[in-house]
Every structure is written in structure tokens, then in C-alpha cells.
Amino acid sequence: MPVRGRVGIDERFCKGCELCIAVCPQKVLTLDRETLTSKGYHPVKLTSEVGCTGCALCAVVCPEAAITVYREAVRAAAVTS
Amino acid sequence: MAKELLKGNEAMAEAAIRAGVEAYFGYPITPQTELLEWMARRMPELGRVFIQAESEVATINMVYGAACTGARVMSSSSSPGASLMMEGMSYIAGTEIPCVLIDVMRGGPGLGNIAPSQGDYNQVVHGGGHGDYHPIVLGPATVQEAIDLTILAFDLAEKYRTIAIVMADGNVGQIMEPAELPPMREVHRASPSWALTGAQGRERRILTSIYLDPYEEEITNRRLQSRWLEIRAKEVRFRAYHLEDAEIVVVAFGTAGRVSLSAVRAARAEGLKAGLFRPVTLSPFPYEELAALADRAKAFLVVEMNAGQMLEDVRLATRERVPVGFYGRMGGVVPFPDEVLSEVHRMAQGGAGDAGDVRAKWLERLAQAPN
Amino acid sequence: MVATAMETLVYRRPTSLTEVPTHYCPGCTHGVAHRLIAEILDEMGLRERTIGVAPVGCAVFAYNYFNFDFAEAAHGRAPAMATGIKRLLPDRIVFTYQGDGDLASIGMAEILHAAARGEAITVIFINNTNYGMTGGQMAPTTLPGQKTTSTPNGRDVKLAGFPIRMAEVLATLEGASYVVRRSLHDPKNIRLAKKALRVAFETQRQGLGFSMVELLSTCPTNWGLTPLEALRWLEENMIPAFPLGDYKVAPAVAGLAK
16 A cells, blocks of 8 residues: 655745646645735645655755645554453 | 053054953054964964954954854954955944954055054044944054053943944054053953854844844934944043143144144243143044133144044034144154144144135145155 | 554654745745755754854845844855854854855855865855846856846856856865765755755864855746746756766765765
8 A cells, every 4th residue: 555645835935836746756736726825826735635655855845845744654553462 | 560661563462362352353464463463372372263364354254253252352454454344344333243443554545555644534433334333433642552442442342332443553553662561351251142152042143234124224223323322422532731721722643642742742831822632532532522622722733644534523523613723744654743833833823824725725835844 | 463544744844944934036946955954953953053144145034044043244254254153152053155146256265265274164055157136147157158137148258257166166275174066956966965964064063174065056037947947957057067076075074974
């Protein structure tokens, strides 16, 4: 099962520069043309709830440190007997 | 401590050390290089910072950085180097942090020569760097005064978060005289609330001179001006010689002041009521004291080693309610007491030949002088 | 055994950055450089011991974006200012952040001599082949034939000379301990840039002398390109002119740089 990830884009900082969109290997980022930030930019958003793997390449290229990246962790829990 | 035979430049350097200076940055330039060389030997001995920088531009910016840490820091130079430091001085003033500079003035303009002059008065006393700011400027006339004023410079700079400049003519830097150095003060690293030291356990701090919003820049300027008004009210210093009943008041600072004192004493011996007003702070300038003298003097004679720079401040102070004569030597030439004495005679006779442009008449007299 | 799924945090904005949105143009790699510095200072636990020196240039307000002590230098004078600070506070981490004009033009004397003296500071040099803040004039790093507002017909080497390769120049100085050039144009190079910045700050932390990292960067606005086009322009034009690599790695630093 592929790792599931999620990103949060902080609209205070995102300038819609599209560098993250270009670098995303899963092609799950897009400009949100329905929204304008307070600075007048179209921020970036995920295209859907599935697809992101939390690889964080978007965060690596983001000039604004606007992206928070989460990844679903699969953990083994101890069985109490 | 006992009196020693000391050279002005070295005395100023050692005085700064005794005052607890922690960092000296400098560049060789005659006639103050001895100051740098003294520091090169002494500062490392004491575990303090010494750098011979690549230029006076680099020097003043090292001073700027070091001053940001709250330490006592200084540099020294001479006229062409002082010109190079003007940008940095404006930045330091705009950042409102203290530092001490020593300018040992030489003949100019341009490369000029290495002989003594007072040609930097305008650029040092009236700012020099861009923008509205006023450094404190102290003008020593003797090696002892150079020591005392160097120490005072650090105290004043710190007290008012301002630049304090010891502005000595080349003669004061070079002569050797008996003088007394104070005992060594412990280096006390002040930790003012504005200093950059690393934001450990506190809010971070920024030291800058840029205020992009004009209204904010004006607030900074108002703060600078208010601080200046306080300095003007409290820090004027001067020396008065034979002024109680003086009719001819000679106004001169530094070496010109010393030479003029000899002339004034000679005049008194001839029965002339001459006196000497010697500003010690050129900035803040003793406007009020001179204005008061204008109420009772018959004439002033400004004597300078330049083309009449302090002259304008004396004119302003006295509103020329009585004649203000001028005598100056330029280019590194130092006046002799007999020259000043014959000027005192001229003023006593009503300032003969001074009608019209004081400078033009003075230049004519210079042209006719034997040397 | 039962597997449970929860989310872990993979990346978050570094705490050495303030919460102030930057004034840099969209896609400008100044932001990437800032972010990398902040990440490194967070990772090394150095935020509270660091003092930065800001340049005159687009990054003149860098101090608004970093959450630690900062001074503003006169144009080109940051290495001299940093020298003053570091000599008085040798156990703090002092770095300058400078652009083409600040470092390679008006500040040429100050950077050369700081490196020659082996000042234990770190210099981050943002090379984007033009003067960004003042609207895109020629810089000492402008390429031959490159159009700028002061070389409207393209840089003519007969009149305006050739670009200066600062990493190579500083590497000739014995006083320099770590001088490298990296680029910010794609994730792989950004990661390599971060590694180099880390070595540079380690060099300083361990008292091993002067370090400089030259970062090839974009200026979309003044190049007249989109942020993405600008990355490609950098890759195609700047890397051949300013080759990436390690130009000076002092023996003492070599262990850090592996």
C-alpha cells in the first residue's frame, strides 16, 4: 500500500509561484483559482485527498516555507497479554 | 601617576586603553600612524582586539559591527581617511550606537600633506556624512588635554549613544610633552539593552539605520535631535584666559589656541586688553558663552589653521554685533605668535582694512606677508 | 500485533524564521536560501547564539524574516561589520548574507580581506547575475551578452568586461577554509546546497575559519521570466559560467565535508 501523505499550504505565505506544482512527482498540487490570498495571489492546494505521498519535495523547493508535510505512519503496537 | 614625556598620538592611544577600549580598528595614515602602531603592540598584550583593516572604509565598518555588541570601540585616522569614514559615521549615527574616533588633521584638500591643519572642522563638526546628526567633537590643545578628552570621549559616547570624536590637529598628535596618564580602568563589558549578543533567553534584537516609512524615519530623527539638545545643554566645554575685562577676544582651538595664548599674553604685556576664548567642545559649540562675550567685547579675532570654518560659528554666535576679524593659515602652515599679535593690534585699531569681505581682506594680507 | 496508522510530521516551517511574509518576488530563490539557513540553525541548535548581518539589496530586510539578532550593514561592508562583531564575540555564530553588488562590486575589498584574514565568519553569497533591488542592472556576475537595464544591448565585454567568479577568486586565499558553489534550481541541488551550508556553519562552530557558500539563484522579475522558466535559465546559462563544486576545502574541514 503506498504511503499516504498530506500537505498544508499556509495562505499567509504562499505566493502561487508554482515551483511546488512543477516538482510534485504525484502531480497532486494545483493553483486554487477560486481563492485569492490577502496579498492577491492564488495559493496552491491539493487536487484531491489521495495521491500525496508526503515526499516533501514541494517543501524542499518552496521559497516561502509555506508548506507543512504530513505522512501517514504505519506503526506496530505492542499486544498486552 | 607620574608625569611622563609622551607623544600625543601614543598618549591618546594609551589613554583609550586606560579607559577600557576593547577593540581598535585602524589603517596607517600620517600623521597618526603612531597611534595604530601603539595599539598593534598593546592591544594583543592585553588580550584585546586589534585589526589593521584594508582601508578606512573597512575600518569604520568594523567599528560599526563591534559597536553593535555594546563594547567600547574606536578608530583613528587623518583627514583623507576621515573623509572615507563619513559613510560609516552616518550609519553609526543613524543606528544610535556609541563609538569613539580620533581625527589627527593634516593639510588639504585632497592628498594635501602631512603637516598640521584644522581643515576638517566643517566635515567633522557639522556632520560630514549624509543626514541630520551631530557627533560630539572635542578639540585638545595639549597632550594632557588629548589624554583627558580621549577618556571623556568614551564616557560621553556611551552616556548619549552617540559618536564622540577627538579632533586634534597634526601638531597635537606629533608633539611630545610631559603629561600624566590615568590608572588602568578594568574593561567592563557594558551590556546595554540594545546590544547584539545572541538572542539567548530573550527577544531577538535588530540594529539598523533603515526606516523605510518616512514617518518612522522622522521619529528616529526627532530622537536624535532631542538627544542633541540635551547634549548641547549639558556638555559644552571651553577654556577662558584673561577674559574678565577683555576688549579683543581671540577665539581659537587646538594648536591655534595655544599659539594665540602666547600672542594674548604678549598683548597684555603691552597693555592691550586681549583675551582668549578656547572652545574645548567644538560640538556642542559654545554659542551662548560667545554671545555673552559679544555684549562686552569690542572685537573678536578668530584664528584657525584653515580658511575660516569655525569663523562661521563665531559669527553666528555673536551675530557680528561687534567686528569679527579672521586670521588663518592653510595647507599645513602653523601660525606663529607674532602673526597673531599683529592681528590683535589690527583689531585693536578697529579692525583696519576689514571692511567688506573679511576673507577677501585676509587673503590680501596673506599675499603681502613675508612668508 | 496490531498496526495502527497515525500521521507524523515530515516537514514544518523552521522556528528560526519569523511569521512574517517575505517581500521577495514569487519564486525568488532568496526564500529558499533563507529557509535552508533557518533549517540548519534549528537543527544545530544555534538560533540563540547567532548574529546575522544583512546587506543592501533585495535582502536588506532579511532581519524581518529571521528570528535572531541581526545588524544592517552599509552596502558591501557586511564582512567588515561581521569581523567587528565576531572579534568581540568569538563564540557566537556570525554570518553575512549578500548579493552580487554587495559582495562582488562595492564590497569586493571587504570580502577579499575578510577571507584573507581567515575571519571565522560564514558568508552566504546569492548570485543571480544582476542587481535585483534597484531594478535589474548589470552586476559583476552578469554574463556576456546578457541584457540588463544598464546593458540594454547585452553586456559588451569590450566595454564592460567579463563576469567575476567569486568562489574561484576566494579559493586562492590561504585564509579561506571552505569555499564552494551550489545552486538552488532543483530539489537535488537544493539538498546539496543545504549540506554545504551545514558544513559552512560547522566550520565556524568548530573554529576552523572562513567559509563561503555561493548559491546560484534566480531573479524571475528582472530576467523577465516566470519562476519555472527562471530555474531553467539558471540551469542552462549560469551553471556553465559558474561551475558548481568545492573550490577550497581546508584539510581540517575535509572531514566535515564528506
